[in-house]
Amino acid sequence: MKLPTCASCQHSFTYGEAMRYQFSRRKCPACKQKQFITKSSFVTAGIPSALIVFVLLPIIQIFWGPSFMEYFLVVIGLFVFLTLFLPFLYVFSEKQEPIP
Numbered sequence: 430m431k432l433p434t435c436a437s438c439q440h441s442f443t444y445g446e447a448m449r450y451q452f453s454r455r456k457c458p459a460c461k462q463k464q465f466i467t468k469s470s471f472v473t474a475g476i477p478s479a480l481i482v483f484v485l486l487p488i489i490q491i492f493w494g495p496s497f498m499e500y501f502l503v504v505i506g507l508f509v510f511l512t513l514f515l516p517f518l519y520v521f522s523e524k525q526e527p528i529p
C-alpha cells in the first residue's frame with residue numbers, strides 16, 4: 430500500500446494530508462496545486478465501498494440478524510475503517526477527469 434503523490438511536484442502526501450484531502454482542501458500542501466482523484470482510482474476506491482454496502486451488510490443482516498443498535502454500530506465501524514483505508518487507494522492528477 431502506498432500513499433498518493435502530487436501530480437504537479439511529486440510531493441508524497443503523508444497519511445494525514447491524504448486523509449484531510451478527503452474532507453476539505455483538495456490541494457497539494459507543498460505546491461498548492463489543485464489535485465483531482467483519477468477516474469481509475471476513483472473506481473478502485475469505490476469497489477471496497479460497494480462490496481461493503483451491497484455484499485457485507487446484507488450478509489450480516491441475514492446471518493447475524495443484529496438489532497438496530499448493533500447494525501448501526503457495525504455500519505459506523507465499517508465506515509470509519511473505509512475512511513482510514515481509502516487514502517491509500519487515491520491517485521492524483523492535475524486535470525479533472527469526468528466521472529460518469
Ligand SMILES: [Zn+2]
Nearest residue numbers: 435438457460
Ligand atoms: Zn504539489
